Amino acid sequence: MINQIIINILIDSACYFLVAISFMLIYRISHFFHFAHGIVLASGAYLTCLFKMYYDLPLSISILFAIMLSVLLGCFIEILFYRPLVKKKSHHLILLLVSLGVYIVIENAISILWGSGLKVIRLGDIEEGMSFFNASITPPQIAMIIASLAISSFIVFVLQKTKIGYMVRAVASDRELASMSGVNSRSISLFAFAIGSGIVALSGILILLDVGMTPHMGMMPMIMAIVVMVIGGISNIAGIALGSVLLAVSQNIGAWYFGVQWQEIIAFVLLILILIIRPQGILGNKAKMKL
């Protein structure tokens, strides 16, 4: 039993990490909560299904195309909605409300096109999960853990060692100063949206392969990503990793003791506690917390 809980914690924290790291990347560059992130997650899943079921493409090609189109969707949202508002120097709450509105419109569009029920991709016969130290785990779940490790290393590498990562850190730190130093802040912003959308689309696809998809599937992971960001702190990737693990641990242990229905409440109680006790997050840096 305890092994299963540990495996579940690993899977949950991997999923939270993927959504949270992509959200944090976008938040650090653009300084508002990009709620439409959740719908990019759902679009990754639905586009994969579209390519696989209707066009009969092999799964890997479908996933590739779905991620590419979701990246385009994320960039499209940034260019069409956020950029003009940022240019007008709009209040960040206006941007938040716009992203909420965009989320609602696209979620309902998906619902109209594909129905609001749960859909799955049938890859083969239904089989039991593989046994691993007396606990069961399925291939999509393993893929999620591997993906989160791979992507976290990739992001750390890009941010620390590459020129474009350097520019991303510059824009996240002080946009105007970066502009004056010759960094094209708008392109970097678009780049952040692209990478973030790609990662979250991938996580949406992994969720699809694990449990299935509904139009509303993006809302919860996105809110959990915000919880992770608050718990762990937005200053660095280690904070996000810690936040994901902490959230997964408290939810799973809480589910064991109190029952699965209380999992969400545990997350939000944790959120409010951290916001009251240590608003910058556990590994967060108070100076970097731009409000």
Add this chain to the structure above:
Amino acid sequence: MEYLLHILIMICIYVILGQSLNLLIGYTGLLSIAQAAFYGVGAYVAAIMSLKLGIPFLLNLVCAIAISSLFGALIGIPSLRLKGDYFVIVTLGFQMITFSVLNNCVSLTGGPMGLPGIPQPSVFGWVISSHIEFLLLVAVFAVLVFWLCKCIIKSPFGRVLTAIREDEVFALAAGKNVAVYKVAVFAIGSGMAAIAGALYAHYISFIDPTSFTVMESIFIISIVIIGGAGSLWGPVVGAVLLVMLPEALRFVGMPSSIAANMRQILYGGLLVAFMMWRPQGLIGKYGFRVEETKK
């Protein structure tokens, strides 16, 4: 005719909700995604008290307002330490906690099955049984809430709220106890939302948690913002528009299977459109102007 009366009753209920949130967003500048939670708390308190304890309508209305105001004050407290985005997240967290509690405490709230069979309200012996009578009741409360908001806004209390919206640091420097005002306005706003909740519970006579979700909160935000934040008639305009427009779609031949989705697309789209081009809404006065002093 019954259909028209139903629309008018829902408009009145949403006017009350819009006015309650307008005090928060339009006059104090606090964006809260938790209004549906207070709406739900009011509805459930009224429903539980009249269903399980047989308490008359006016008394359980008072209790609903009291309990909801208490929760509202609780939410007001984190607002003192957190600004802007992070506070919105706290309200979101509270909204989700409330929904989770309503959905999972099956013994108290009926969980996902809800509470059916809420009795008709009776005011001083007069049992409200027809739609016309209910419209009268709801309209009286809508007018009462409107008048209450007007009194609040025109009073010194209201002027301090506007000062907090415009420049909180300046209000503090002028000696106003901003903390107390914020907690108070939250209590008032949630109390008013509870009125709408109690009325809704007795009108539909069945409530379940799905009426009080994040989407409902966003709908109430849309009413305030599209109608116009910061003006007394703004929520009225917003409620009329956002309740009637989807109904108008029915007559244009929209298949009813996608009616719920189209309704959401409508107010989501209007929210985006207004935020991009006219953040103060149709007749509002507050459009989230960027504070010049902050970076």
